[in-house]
Amino acid sequence: MTQASTREDLWVRRYHSAPDSPMRLVCLPHAGGSSTFYFPVSKALSPAVEVLAVQYPGRQDRLAxxxxxxxxxxxxxxFEALQPFTDRPLALFGHSMGAVLAHELALRMRDAGLPDPVRLFVSGRRAPSCRRDEDIRLRSDAGILDELKALHGTDESMLNDPDVLDMIMPAIRSDYRAVETYRLASDxxxxxxxxxxxxxxxxxVAPAEADRWREYTTGETDLHVFPGGHFFLADRAADVVSLVADRLAAGNATTALAG
Structure with a gap:
């Protein structure tokens, strides 16, 4: 196994291979999240779109x-792990911390001379210019646990199991350190x-804070406010997937005309 394929296997998960799809959608999880969060999205979009779900270190099979x-x-x-997948147009979808990572990946694509993403989907995250002072990373394990319960994005049975918490808390804490100390360095x-x-x-995230993502592109921006809290996309999964599919189909048609 080559070093490149090792990186691919560690970082990128293809739950439904779609070799004939015209584009790929890279999906980036929230803080404490894992690639399996996007398994339903992959299933719903395949074979029209091949979904690449990113697995961060410190969780599931990368727990060590x-x-x-x-x-x-x-x-x-x-970005390094995604290099083998740039032979097709890429779209990027990130939720919460993953939204910031999706934007950073788009900037790296531009810096590397690659085409911009077909579309950037940012979910559950305010624009980088809308800073808030947050200290979740500094809290005790109990304080972080309270935050997770308040956001309703993690299975309650997991949060009430001390053995599971011991396994997942280091990754959750490191994710919060990463996102809370992040400052956009590029204009x-x-x-x-x-x-x-x-x-x-x-x-x-207030809707007005989300809407300010329009400041980060010269292209069009559309804002969609769904009923629900931070993990609205779990409760409104069918609507979110439908929106993503529609936007990607439009992007594919535009790409085909340009070609």
Whole structure:
């Protein structure tokens, strides 16, 4: 096995191979999340779109690896692992921390001379210019646990199991360190369209903060506010997948005309 294929196997999961799809959608999980969060998305979009779900270190089958506490470093590692997949147009979808990573990956694509993403989907995250002072990374395990329960994004049975918590807490804490200490270092504007998704009752993102993602591209931006909190996309999965499919189909048609 080559070094490149090793990186691919570690970082990128293809749950439904779609060799004839015209594009790929890279999906990036939230803080504490894993690639399996996007298994239903992969199933729903295949074979029209091949979904690449990113697996961060420190969780599931990468549990023995330390988490990465710098978001730019994490983006660098993911971008390196995605190189074998740039033979087809890429779209990027990230939720919460994953939205920031998706934007960082788009910037790296531009810096590397690759085409901008077909579309950038940012979900459950305010624009980088909308900073809030957050200290979840500094809390005790009990304090972090309270935050996870308040966001309703993690199975309650897992959060109530001490053995499971012992396994997942280091990755959750390192993810929060990465995203809470992150500051955007580039003033480069993208040219791709950005689709913004948010919940109308998200305690971490106000719709006006989400809407400011339009400041980061010269392309079109559309904002979609769904009923629900921070993990609205789990409750509104069918609507979210339908929106993503529609936007990607439009992007594919545009790419075909340009070609």
């Amino acid at each position: 690896e330390p988490g990465i506490e710098s978001l730019p470093e994490l983006a660098d590692r993911i 480069l504007l993208l040219s791709c369209p950005i689709t913004v998704l948010t919940g109308d009752d998200d305690p971490r």
